[in-house]
Amino acid sequence: xxxxxxxxxxxxxxxxxxxxxxxxxxxxxxxxxxxxxxxxxxxxxxxxxxxxxxxxxxxxxxxxxxxxxxxxxxxxxxxxxxxxxxxxxxxxxxxxxxxxxxxxxxxxxxxxxxxxxxxxxxxxxxxxxxxxxxxxxxxxxxxxxxxxxxxxxxxxxxxxxxxxxxxxxxxxxxxxxxxxxxxxxxxxxxxxxxxxxxxxxxxxxxxxxxxxxxxxxxxxxxxxxxxxxxxxxxxxxxxxxxxxxxxx
Amino acid sequence: xxxxxxxxxxxxxxxxxxxxxxxxxxxxxxxxxxxxxxxxxxxxxxxxxxxxxxxxxxxxxxxxxxxxxxxxxxxxxxxxxxxxxxxxxxxxxxxxxxxxxxxxxxxxxxxxxxxxxxxxxxxxxxxxxxxxxxxxxxxxxxxxxxxxxxxxxxxxxxxxxxxxxxxxxxxxxxxxxxxxxxxxxxxxxxxxxxxxxxxxxxxxxxxxxxxxxxxxxxxxxxxxxxxxxxxxxxxxxxxxxxxxxxxxxxxxxxxxxxxxxxxxxxxxxxxxxxxx
Ligand SMILES: Nc1ncnc2c1ncn2[C@@H]1O[C@H](COP(=O)(O)OP(=O)(O)OP(=O)(O)O)[C@@H](O)[C@H]1O
Ligand SMILES: [Mg+2]
Numbered sequence: 001x002x003x004x005x006x007x008x009x010x011x012x013x014x015x016x017x018x019x020x021x022x023x024x025x026x027x028x029x030x031x032x033x034x035x036x037x038x039x040x041x042x043x044x045x046x047x048x049x050x051x052x053x054x055x056x057x058x059x060x061x062x063x064x065x066x067x068x069x070x071x072x073x074x075x076x077x078x079x080x081x082x083x084x085x086x087x088x089x090x091x092x093x094x095x096x097x098x099x100x101x102x103x104x105x106x107x108x109x110x111x112x113x114x115x116x117x118x119x120x121x122x123x124x125x126x127x128x129x130x131x132x133x134x135x136x137x138x139x140x141x142x143x144x145x146x147x148x149x150x151x152x153x154x155x156x157x158x159x160x161x162x163x164x165x166x167x168x169x170x171x172x173x174x175x176x177x178x179x180x181x182x183x184x185x186x187x188x189x190x191x192x193x194x195x196x197x198x199x200x201x202x203x204x205x206x207x208x209x210x211x212x213x214x215x216x217x218x219x220x221x222x223x224x225x226x227x228x229x230x231x232x233x234x235x236x237x238x239x240x241x242x243x244x245x246x247x248x
Numbered sequence: 249x250x251x252x253x254x255x256x257x258x259x260x261x262x263x264x265x266x267x268x269x270x271x272x273x274x275x276x277x278x279x280x281x282x283x284x285x286x287x288x289x290x291x292x293x294x295x296x297x298x299x300x301x302x303x304x305x306x307x308x309x310x311x312x313x314x315x316x317x318x319x320x321x322x323x324x325x326x327x328x329x330x331x332x333x334x335x336x337x338x339x340x341x342x343x344x345x346x347x348x349x350x351x352x353x354x355x356x357x358x359x360x361x362x363x364x365x366x367x368x369x370x371x372x373x374x375x376x377x378x379x380x381x382x383x384x385x386x387x388x389x390x391x392x393x394x395x396x397x398x399x400x401x402x403x404x405x406x407x408x409x410x411x412x413x414x415x416x417x418x419x420x421x422x423x424x425x426x427x428x429x430x431x432x433x434x435x436x437x438x439x440x441x442x443x444x445x446x447x448x449x450x451x452x453x454x455x456x457x458x459x460x461x462x463x464x465x466x467x468x469x470x471x472x473x474x475x476x477x478x479x480x481x482x483x484x485x486x487x488x489x490x491x492x493x494x495x496x497x498x499x500x501x502x503x504x505x506x507x508x509x510x511x512x513x514x515x516x517x518x519x520x521x522x523x524x
Binding site: 146147148150151152153154155156157158161165166169246247248 | 344
């Protein structure tokens with residue numbers, strides 16, 4: 001009962017918010033860069049808009065997915081390396097923090113000249129995603145010793161089987177934690193990467209809409225990437241919750 | 249020496265018949281607290297020799313260092329001074345051969361694995377095939393045959409401890425270390441499991457060190473009951489219990505049993521009396 005009510009309040013809240021957005025757009029209270037929501041939606045559903053948005057979204061999602069995969073692999077591998085070779089751990093987390101403090105947008109020009117404009121979006125996506133996964137996994141791997149570690153030690157477990165049968169399963173919830181943050185980071189990274197002369201994608205669409213003052217298209221593109229990001233985050237949070245139930 | 253060496257009337261195990269199963273000599277353990285303060289002395293000169301196939305119970309007030317003694321025998325803690333030998337060598341040598349079994353104060357089970365998989369863990373860590381029949385028999389011994397597929401979260405604290413005891417016994421270790429394994433059990437289940445453990449032990453005669461707060465449990469199960477004093481921990485008294493095995497209800501109801509229990513309880517109440 002309370003679940004249904006909470007859901008009802010949630011829907012109501014979103015409805016009110018959307019109504020306000022629509023109203024502000026209709027009355028032009030915020031100037032002509034704020035279109036009514038209905039015209040953004042009808043642009044997305046209408047003929048040229050749907051095709052343009054779908055093509056751009058597909059391109060961006062593909063780049064983000066490539067970057068996410070590479071970033072997750074690199075993040076897990078780096079955290080795993082820190083676990084196997086402990087004296088590397090401190091240096092690696094410092095390097096990761098250092099990398100993360102570099103604004104990704106500042107890397108754009110550098111990357112365009114090194115890996116090319118087509119590969120810049122997935123690379124920036126990989127950096128953002130990799131950092132999220134690395135931080136989540138290495139904090140899981142450096143969790144304090146428990147009596148389970150003692151049990152494994154007394155039973156004469158090898159390092160490899162301790163890794164496979166204790167560390168890895170124990171880190172599964174943290175992995176999905178990191179992944180739920182990494183997926184939106186990868187999308188953001190891909191969009192930012194596209195600003196530096198990529199051939200297609202949401203980022204390209206954003207830039208060209210801005211330059212051509214296509215306000216409705218600009219909002220539709222932003223809405224599109226936000227929805228994808230939200231969906232990815234929501235799905236992964238669900239997976240994470242299931243993994244917590246399963247692994248703790 | 250011939251291979252047929254026998255101590256205390258029991259067949260000795262393995263090739264290390266010339267050594268005691270466990271030998272603590274002048275063991276001191278200090279824990280550093282902080283750079284400024286003096287280290288905490290948890291154990292102050294403990295001497296204890298445990299023969300092969302002997303069952304020793306450790307009694308003592310909370311914080312007197314019982315778990316610390318057990319952890320040092322398990323090789324998890326190194327003595328600050330003195331020496332700890334298990335089967336004539338360092339604990340690590342026994343661990344390497346997968347001949348040590350422990351059940352800690354908290355059950356320490358893998359939360360993602362079923363009861364069955366938790367009991368099978370020692371075989372997997374030793375790189376051996378899991379004998380399904382034996383795992384089932386172990387679960388039956390601790391009365392959990394119906395819970396093989398349950399995960400620790402779905403079991404009570406006492407059930408978890410029983411699984412951890414089954415896991416400790418899985419490889420039929422040379423030395424078995426039990427740290428308050430029945431701590432979370434009700435009196436009735438505890439008594440039933442004590443009888444059960446006594447019966448299993450009478451058959452296997454595994455060298456065992458049991459830490460407990462329950463004096464009756466110690467007297468019922470052990471060949472020798474060691475009473476420790478509080479901070480810093482040291483041995484206050486050693487009580488041999490020579491009653492024959494298996495020790496059933498008739499033993500725990502007998503006069504001699506209660507006389508020993510009462511004396512040890514009094515000693516625990518005022519351990520300074522029995523001090524060296
Ligand atoms: N890792 C540690 N660091 C610092 N002090 C410790 C550590 N382990 C144990 N101690 C101290 O050593 C003393 C003995 O601890 P121990 O756990 O052996 O007691 P115990 O006899 O098992 O108590 P209980 O019956 O409550 O389990 C305690 O005073 C405790 O504070
Ligand atoms: Mg203890």
